[in-house]
Amino acid sequence: HMGVFEKLKYNLISKGYTYRQLFWITGFLAFFISPIADNLTTALILSTVLITIEQKKKAFLVPGAINIVVAANAGGAWSPFGDITTLMAWTAGKGTFVDFLFLFPASIIGYLVTAFLLAKVVPNTVPETDLSKEKKPEVATGANIVIGLGIFTIFSAVMSHQVLHLPAMWGMMFGLSLLKLFDYSLKRKHGKGFGVFDSMAKIENNTLMFFFGILAAVGALYFIGWLSLAVIVYDPSVLGPTWSNIGVGFLSAIVDNVPVMSAVLKASPTMGLDQWMLVTLTAGVGGSMISFGSAAGVGVMGKLPGIYTFGAHMKYSWMIVIGYAVSCAVWYLQYQVMGIGA
Incomplete structure (x- = not known):
């Protein structure tokens, strides 16, 4: 409303960057704005920038959209204000604010691996943009x-x-x-x-009702005792906490990361700080593996209908899985081997 993001969008369009440069710029912006603005808001803003720059070239739009989703989710994983899953873990007392910041190395390295692989398929040409149609915005x-x-x-x-x-x-x-x-x-x-209440009135009730409904369903499962049965996988004789928490990432990609994280918090398996940081990381980053696995992915699908789809995302999902594996490996090296942040 204040024209800040419109100004950012205009600057990106008018600088004459190549598609590949825009790919990296929007990715890094998503990664570092997400911890403050939250992953969904960040993904919606930057996907709007993408569709403004180019409306048809899928060779840029699809990898660019995936890049924004992965970056927004990875950026949100290390900040309690960047993702609902991280916020839930923080407010549940599973770690202090500073504890979550130690997830930064695993988040950014995993993102960079995925972005490096995605960048290979992005054209290195300059978009044909008619700046005469773009009015230079003024910040309010x-x-x-x-x-x-x-x-x-x-x-x-x-x-x-x-x-x-x-x-x-x-x-x-x-x-x-x-x-x-x-x-x-x-x-x-x-x-x-700028109308605070007018802005609040624009909040999508459908999104809020979705979260209310899904969290109520998780609460019902906890009430009837099913979540307590699921905790058995955390037993060392079954999978143990590390492999179970890594599996949470894959589950969050299918079900959505918010209900999965809610279920883990409700079940409350006995784990140390390092394992709670791992499940926060995997739930946040793992949602990127499928387009509908996170709020950011669902939001971008709505912004780029017919372009960023489930099928288009799955074509590159193996790159995201590699980045996810690297994030888990960095966590293991940092927490289990070096003892940093544990």
């Missing part, structure tokens, strides 16, 4: 302050949870109240604000 008054308030809100949520031992929601609501006060001051000074 107060946009920088809104960005600063967003960062402060995240800091406030972390402090309320880690230091004051209050629900993180309180910190988020405090930040939202400051945003509303700033909106009020803009209306007083300039006669026009």
Whole structure:
């Protein structure tokens, strides 16, 4: 609404980058915006950039869309604010805010492996864009302050949870109240604000109802005792925690990572910090293996209908599986061998 992302989109289009350069730029933007803005929002914004740059060339759009989904999910895995699964693990007390940051090496290395493989199939030519049709956007008054308030809100949520031992929601609501006060001051000074409540009204209820329904279903399974039976796979005599948590990634790709993570948290198998970090990593990153395995993937399919499809995604899924395996290997080296973050 403030024109920040429109400005970003225009800058990417007007610089004359090749398809391959745009592939890497949008991927890195997704990876580093996702920890702050969340993976779904990031994927939706950057997939809009893709379709603005090119409407027909599937050789760029499909790998580019997959790259954004993988980057957004990988970026969200190491931040409690980047993915619902990580947020759930953090609010459940499975690790401190800093503990999740130690997943950064596994997240970025796994993403880079997948991106390197995907980049091989992206054309290295310059897109034919008619800049005369693109109007240069202007950033609205107060946009920088809104960005600063967003960062402060995240800091406030972390402090309320880690230091004051209050629900993180309180910190988020405090930040939202400051945003509303700033909106009020803009209306007083300039006669026009950005409408906090108008923006909130645009939240998709279908998405919220999906999460409410799926979490209620998981709660029902826990209530009747089925999740307690599933915990048996974590027993060392069966699969053990490491292989079970790696399997969670594949399951999250099929079922969606949110209900899978919810089920693991409800079942609450006895695990150390290192294993809780592994299941957070695998649930977040594993959702990328199938197009509908994460909210980011589903969102991008809606943005690029007929282009980014289940079939198009599966054509390159082996590249994502390799990146997933590398992420797990980096976790093993970091936590089990070197003892960093455990």
